Amino acid sequence: DTAVSQTPKYLVTQMGNDKSIKCEQNLGHDTMYWYKQDSKKFLKIMFSYNNKELIINETVPNRFSPKSPDKAHLNLHINSLELGDSAVYFCASSQETLGAYEQYFGPGTRLTVT
Amino acid sequence: AQTVTQSQPEMSVQEAETVTLSCTYDTSESDYYLFWYKQPPSRQMILVIRQEAYKQQNATENRFSVNFQKAAKSFSLKISDSQLGDAAMYFCAYRRGGANSKLTFGKGITLSVRP
Numbered sequence: 657d658t659a660v661s662q663t664p665k666y667l668v669t670q671m672g673n674d675k676s677i678k679c680e681q682n683l684g685h686d687t688m689y690w691y692k693q694d695s696k697k698f699l700k701i702m703f704s705y706n707n708k709e710l711i712i713n714e715t716v717p718n719r720f721s722p723k724s725p726d727k728a729h730l731n732l733h734i735n736s737l738e739l740g741d742s743a744v745y746f747c748a749s750s751q752e753t754l755g756a757y758e759q760y761f762g763p764g765t766r767l768t769v770t
Numbered sequence: 771a772q773t774v775t776q777s778q779p780e781m782s783v784q785e786a787e788t789v790t791l792s793c794t795y796d797t798s799e800s801d802y803y804l805f806w807y808k809q810p811p812s813r814q815m816i817l818v819i820r821q822e823a824y825k826q827q828n829a830t831e832n833r834f835s836v837n838f839q840k841a842a843k844s845f846s847l848k849i850s851d852s853q854l855g856d857a858a859m860y861f862c863a864y865r866r867g868g869a870n871s872k873l874t875f876g877k878g879i880t881l882s883v884r885p
Contacts, residue, residue, distance in 0.1 A: 687870065697809075697859060701872040711870040746815060752869035757803050759873055761815035 659683050660762035662747050668768045669737055676733045677765045679747030687711070687752045688730035689759065690722060693744040705730055706752060734767075742769045772797045774864050776876035783852045784884050790837070791847045791879050793862030799823075801867030804838070804845045809878070810858040818860070821845065823867075849881075857883045 660681045669675055681688060689712075690702040704712035705724040719735045730747060747762040773796045783789035795804065806818040821829045821838050828836050833850045849856055862876040 689872075691873075697878050699861065699873075699875040699878075701874075704870065704872065706870055712872050714872075744813060748815075757865060757867075757871075758805070758817055758820060760817065761807075764813045764815075766813075 660747055660749055660760050662745075662762040662765050664765060665763060666766050666768075668770065670770055671737055671739060673737050674733070674735045675737060675767070676731055677745055677747075677767075679730045679732070679762055681728055681747075681749040681760075681762075683749055683751070683760060685749035685751045685760075686727055687750050688724065688727070689748040689750075690730065690732050691746040691748060691761075693746060693764070695743070699746070703730075703732075737767075737769045739769050742767055772799070772802075772864055772866070772874050774862050774874050774876040776862055776879050778879050779877070780880045780882070782882045782884060783849070783856075785852055785854060787852055788848060788850045789852055789881065791849070791860050791862075791881065793845045793847070793876055795843050795845060795862070795864045797843070797864065797866070799866045803865050803867065804836075805863040805865075805873070806834070806836070806845075806847045807861045807863060807875075808856075808858045809861065810855075815861075819847065852883050854883050854885060857881060 687706045689704040703722045708724045744764045748759040750759045802823045804821045808816045859878045861878045863873045865871045
């Protein structure tokens with residue numbers, strides 16, 4: 657029944673490793689997003705995809721690479737992890753074509769880089 | 771660029787009382803949407819209420835209502851009959867109209883509810 661799900665919920669890893677976070681939505685939405693929430697709780701957009709096409713690509717290091725195999729999934733792969741990547745990463749989705757524009761968020765993935 | 775400002779980092783309210791959380795924004799767009807999200811300790815982001823800029827009527831959702839002052843670019847959230855479960859961080863967010871726009875968030879405000 658979960659509308660937007662993310663796996664894993666917690667991820668602890670060492671510097672230099674490569675990791676992925678997966679996101680799936682069962683709302684039938686056409687657009688998905690990745691947000692980063694830093695240690696001060698500030699939320700900022702990273703990427704968005706509409707029907708598998710990259711729409712928004714904020715100033716994010718190219719170690720971060722999103723991939724959307726279909727419009728229900730948006731994964732985030734991070735290469736060569738750094739201490740500063742520690743944060744909570746949220747996936748979200750919305751149905752843009754209907755003009756409703758509400759974004760629904762997943763539960764977040766807390767990434768800790770040691 | 772659009773900015774969203776929440777100048778109060780923390781607020782406290784007595785259970786059953788009313789509290790108002792402030793938010794101001796800056797934009798040159800005429801078509802935009804404003805939202806309040808709640809983030810309890812579980813960290814789940816929950817949509818509380820939304821307001822379309824073209825609507826003059828303030829949005830309401832049960833105990834939650836907004837005071838949307840378009841000319842002043844102000845968008846405050848009023849919580850009536852506060853409950854212990856309302857304790858959370860609240861984020862004000864803006865997006866321009868049209869498809870594929872990002873949400874711009876304020877820094878958030880931590881609301882505590884005293885029993």
